[in-house]
Amino acid sequence: MAITKVWIEEGCIVCNACEAECPDVFHVTEESCHIKGDSRKDGRESENRDEKAELKADLQSSLEASIVAAAAACPVEVIKYDQVASADAPGSAEPAAAPAVIASPAPVAVAPEGAPTAAPAVDADIENAVDAALGTTGNTAAPVPAPSAAPRPVAAATPPDPPAANPAKPRVTKVWIEDGCIVCNACEADSPEVFHVTETTCMIKPGVRLDGKESENRVEKNGLKPEDGERLITSIITASKGCPVDVIKYEVLGDAPVVEAKPHDAAEVAAGPFVLDYKAAPNRQVVMPKTVPLPSLHTYQEEQKAAVAADGAKWAKQQADFETAKAKALAEGKDAPKPPVRAVPKKNENDMEFPAPSEAKDPDLLHLTDLLDGKVSQAFEQSGELILQVHPDGLIETLMFCKGDASLRYEMLVDQTATHYPAAEGFAFSVVYQLISISRHKRLRVRVLVKEGQDLESAVEIYPSANWMEREIYDMFGIRFTGHPDMTRILCPEDWEGHPLRKEYPTLGWGQRDIDFREDRSGVLMRMALEKAGNMGINLKVPKAD
């Protein structure tokens, strides 16, 4: 296919959109838009309205895509063009597409003067027919998606018969956003493939649109790609129903399915402790940890034993293999294979040695284990630190002993914090209390394991310094402490949702997204960014080599 002629009808608003899309052909002056002399056969530069001079032959097909895009981008739709199928164009590789267009009287379409240009937009059947015709070629990967955005005047011409139209399947032909969007994200939650909520408005995504642009589609009412319109019909209707201000409009071909609107009220959000609706915000996906890095002497010893056993088994297997190989070789009269050498553990050349946990030898730990009598689940030493893990029931008792016992005298609770272990079975959090004895120069860590939703007893009575630290733990993890004088959030605002240091809490905020300008083909995001930044008087056109 190729475009032979381009001209500008009256009513240009000098918006620069065409030049942005196709700078080779269009040149926007202060009063009007011109077709450049470089691209015209007669070499003149004008609006080309009366003369309708042809484009240069070599440019006819190469600039096709951009001219079509420019015509589609024109907000007042004054850019018109003649489109013909040319034999040497790459479009000829599309057998299904070519007949569809050729079937129409060539040149495809020139709207008669005074023909209604806005009216066809509602004529869903006709456009659907064209779309359906083109839709069959959807998978043949036309190099540019633009040609399928047939010029609007085509509606006035005789429509071609759809060769493979399938009216049985209902689909959405168009969807657009009226004025009044409140940027509530509900539509994106329902149908993330179609809607894209920015900071100021809601957009229809380029991926599903025929013209491949991202905008509100309010003025242009561009059609959806047929296959997407078919596939996403339910979600689009859901989004439209779910829109609290009812600004999402759509046109359906065929019978629209009956869809219930999803409620998007605050009740849903506040239902659980923290709603993890990944569909609602795919950008907030969280990779949950798989392991439980809770240091424990018991587990470590098991691991070591298992490692030794595995090593032994491997060695035994190697030897057995060697024996069989040797026997086989002897039997076949070959040379015996080399006997295996037991692998020496790799020598550690780094100044780094893992501090392995060891049995509790410190008198404090032993003394506490005696005192608490069965409430201690573990006591060990690691990295020169004393660790005592107790049952949640015995926590207050432990702390009282630590502070009050004459031979312990841990006067100060320096730190208290928690860790979330979502992958663990039987518990969800560990809460650690770092104690120091100022008089005896010793440190001790008391650890309790807490289940999800389980409350701990507050240590404020024993150690007043626990006050803010427990509030912080509540704020960050949602573990409540009974008997605390003021169990409120401390760092986050009172109405904050979720507890940030839990592992399932995402690191991206609601509505936060990574903008990749490389994907910004139509320049919408770039233009918006520029608008936001204000007109800085910088020429943003890419400089040309010539």
Added chain:
Amino acid sequence: MEKLLVNIGQNLFVLFGLLAVGGAGVLIFSKSAVHSVIGFLFSMICVAGCFLSLQAEFLGVAQLLVYAGGIVVLFLFVVMLVELTKYQEKGIFQTQTKFAIPLVGAGLLIFGGVFRAALFGASAEDALTLQQGLVGATENLGNAQAVSRGLFANFILPFEILSVILLVALVGAIVLAKSERV
């Protein structure tokens, strides 16, 4: 013009007097207590102006220093600290209107009579001068000396009685404040 300037003292006296009355009006009729105090202050300053225009500098300045600089500040202090809007709503203030109106009428009548007698009566013909006994003494003295001689020589008894009354008021204030506090 010339006449106006020659009689400047007299004219200023009238002017300040009227302004003082205006300030007193603000004091009475203002809705806001602070505005009342401002009106009071204005009135006091104008009274001082009256004294000054009569060439009683010491009295004028003392008026400024004591009333404007000291007493009204304390009024303002109290008025600012008490949240009056609340009491206004409760109707604690301005409850005495029905007594005040007849009282003011009576006062106007009485003082009007006095003023009338003073201004247009027989005694209006006499010159407004100091007492005969003081006239000779003030000739070579400043204003302050004249006043002090009047206070501490001629009127020592009323002066001392006044100071006792003030002392009583002072003690009373302290007692009230203490009981409020405890």
Added chain:
Amino acid sequence: MTPTLIQYLVISLLQIVAVLGFVMTLVPLLTFAERKVIGYVQVRLGATRVAGGLWGAQRGRTHQSRTITGGLNGFMWWLGKWPVISILRGLPMFIADALKLLTKEDIVPTDADKAVFVLSPALAMVAAFTVFAAISFSPGALFYFPAKFPFLGGLPFNGFLTDINVGLLFILGVASVGVYGIVLGAWASNSKYPLLGGLRSAAQIVSYEVPLTLSLLVPVVLTGSLNFNEMSTRMAADVPVNGLVGIGRSLLMFVGFFVYTTCGFAETNRTPFDLAEAENELVAGFHTEYSGMKFSFFFLSEYASMITVSALASAFFLGGHYLLPFGLQPAWNHFFQHSPYAILAWTCTPSILWFLLKIFFLLFVFLWVRATLPRYRYDQLMNVGWKFLIPYTLVMFVIAALLRYAA
């Protein structure tokens, strides 16, 4: 020759213009001096330039010298090359300051009592400037209009506006009205920090007025006059040095001077008594909500009252228009009055020069103290006022009366 009434009024007007002009120039210069003095104490340069242009930069003209302040900056930069006058670099700061305050947005809080809010800076300003009506900068005529001068030929131009015989009381009375500016402004802002600042300030000024007045009464009792000119004249000439009494008088004046200066610092809300606007506690104290011109009125009145306090101190304690302070002038006069050297004889006569020099020195002390001392706490301030200064001044007053009796 005595002037006619009209001539008298015209001359008075001229004098008012002269005094106001003097004070209005001195105040901005004082702010510049403040920057420089405190800068010097704090091992930094203080103001050296005025930043930016007034309007040139916005139009895209980048060259500094085309803007007004830019041109001044260029000039001042050139000044900086010369050794002594380089201290004047940054002098345009006082113009820029004034311009800034004039052109700043004038904000009135929504819930403020608008009338009072507008009134109170004016009140503070009027009180601070009316005081100068009674301050005598020079005894007698400053100069006489030349005989050929139209209308006013041969008439004296005085160094004072009025010669009230209760000048001191007038100053105190008018100055005490200044507190309303602060209190009402604070109240009218309808904000908590200003209210606290206003209350502090009112309590502070009311309580420090007592020792201030009492300490000023010491020289009044010693000389027996409330008049500005007469005070220094009597101090210098009339009261003879009389052995022990003379020494006692000088000592008393010396102590009285320090007490008075302390009270003066409190009266003007300067460090270490600047609790009304203690920016570290009350954000900006009573003028937190003020901006633009209204703020500058408060600012001006504070600096004007600094000048007042300095003028009073120099007139009543430091000998006023005479050279020596604390009533030492008679002794000096005794030796040098008839000295053959003209310069020495001249030091025995009153002059506006001495008076201004003393004022400037005291103003410098204000700045010096600000750079050096921390701030008192509110209750400590009240303690100092009521428990120390008032008893001290009372004792001084009694001693002064005894000395007067003895003399």
Added chain:
Amino acid sequence: MFKTEEMEINLGPQHPSTHGVLRVKLHLDGETVVRCVPMIGYLHRGVEKICENKTFFQGQVWTDRTDYVASVSNNLGWAEGVEKLFGITVPRRAHYIRTMLTELNRITSHLLWLGTHALDIGAMTVFLYAFREREEILSIFEAFCGARLTTTAFRIGGLREDIPPGLEKQVRAFQARFLDCIEEYETLLTENRIWKKRTIGVALLNAEDAIALGVTGPVLRAAGSTYDIRKVFPYAAYAEMDFDVPTQTAGDTYARYLVRLEEMRQAHRIVNQCLDGLPEGPVMAKLPKVLKSEVNEVYHAIEAPKGELGYYFVGEKGGVNPYRMHIRAPSFINLQALPKMVEGRLLADVIAAIGTLDVVLGEVDR
């Protein structure tokens, strides 16, 4: 008819004397503080969460931003905490250089405290004098690592580079005049009547309350305790240093002032010792290219200028990020003591108390 009413006033979050975005809700009776509720979180950036999503090397950068006044101390805490988690041995020379820089950082932190605290109380000049010396130390940091405030000075396992040539001279030049500078501050403040009036007996916190509330650092030592992590649990090269732990018994603002001044002198001593005894050798331990942690959990505390700065790490097997990282921020815990210090006192004492606690809101909120 009239009864007294409490006035509720918000000190902050934007206030000249709250040293950041601290908001203190005060109930005043006249000017007496009846109730004081510190409200924090205005600067909460979720540093702990961020560090859980960064590698051990990347996370260190964030520690600069917690207590931005004492970033070198924070770096040291992080580096040593990670080294403890992995069991890394750091060369002795690196320890010495780390100690020296940390002590210089202690001086800058205390100088900033001194300047701002004096400014709060109304003494302007000390601020400028203190900043004069602080600038000099910051240039030393700049010479060492290129940054003045957010240094990220150390690497896990030692230092990235040895000290540059000329740094020693620069440090010695500073050391030579610093003691005189402290004298200068003292002439302005120590015997100043007003300063003493404003600080003696103000914001009292005795040792018992301080320990109960978890208060550490100079505030605790000014109440009589000798608890100093550099002595009690020596780290870096402190075991080899000869220095005293200054203490006072009064537990008021003045005592804290004296303690911090003396700490600057002791820091000066330590820096001198580090310079004199600087050993030869490498500054970086041999480490694998990628640090992968084992299952371990450590709490490492150092004596930051403001008190005990603890880093709590949980490592998961094969993880390059900390599974959990928690900062025990001294400012956060010390700020808890504010109501205890000021209730029943005057409004101006709140300012003095906030100043004397020496909180940095970046660290309080993290």
